[in-house]
Amino acid sequence: DTAVSQTPKYLVTQMGNDKSIKCEQNLGHDTMYWYKQDSKKFLKIMFSYNNKELIINETVPNRFSPKSPDKAHLNLHINSLELGDSAVYFCASSEGQGDQETQYFGPGTRLLVL
Amino acid sequence: GQNIDQPTEMTATEGAIVQINCTYQTSGFNGLFWYQQHAGEAPTFLSYNVLDGLEEKGRFSSFLSRSKGYSYLLLKELQMKDSASYLCAVRDSNYQLIWGAGTKLIIKP
Numbered sequence: 588d589t590a591v592s593q594t595p596k597y598l599v600t601q602m603g604n605d606k607s608i609k610c611e612q613n614l615g616h617d618t619m620y621w622y623k624q625d626s627k628k629f630l631k632i633m634f635s636y637n638n639k640e641l642i643i644n645e646t647v648p649n650r651f652s653p654k655s656p657d658k659a660h661l662n663l664h665i666n667s668l669e670l671g672d673s674a675v676y677f678c679a680s681s682e683g684q685g686d687q688e689t690q691y692f693g694p695g696t697r698l699l700v701l
Numbered sequence: 702g703q704n705i706d707q708p709t710e711m712t713a714t715e716g717a718i719v720q721i722n723c724t725y726q727t728s729g730f731n732g733l734f735w736y737q738q739h740a741g742e743a744p745t746f747l748s749y750n751v752l753d754g755l756e757e758k759g760r761f762s763s764f765l766s767r768s769k770g771y772s773y774l775l776l777k778e779l780q781m782k783d784s785a786s787y788l789c790a791v792r793d794s795n796y797q798l799i800w801g802a803g804t805k806l807i808i809k810p
Binding site for chain 1 (some may be wrong): 705738742743744745746749758786788790797798800802803
């Protein structure tokens, strides 16, 4: 009964490829997020999305694009992968954006670009 | 700019008490969160403070002073399983979470 799930857990690929990471939450939450955690363990928000609004961190390259087929899914598509994209990517969800919303994280996808 | 400061690493002894500090400078304030992250795993929620004072939850307590831009997480009766990184995060005026880099806590027997 995983609350927030991501696939794949590990992804090794060549520079220049295009890849997608899938995320699903079964909590009925309205808001989903993508984070990047680099080797220094710093969590950086990439996107937050609810069924009304997509908020993009302006520092995220446009090679990264979130795609939400429905409220329970927020996939991350990455074009033309670069070495610097190697990191752990976490999906998360929360009930809303109001007070005291807690974010529930998926297990992470470890991306290695060679 | 927005900034969250935490010590990079701390060491404590099993059974003891440790306090992990967090100071922040953000554009507005709408709550402060503490998360725990074990190595190789996802962050998990520990506590939330929006008003000044101490929130206690079992062995863990979190304190907030909004006027000082300061919070701490207090862990009592430390256990080996408490070895993890502890992340402080502040929600700003736009309701965006700003994350600290985390404090790696090492527990020794």
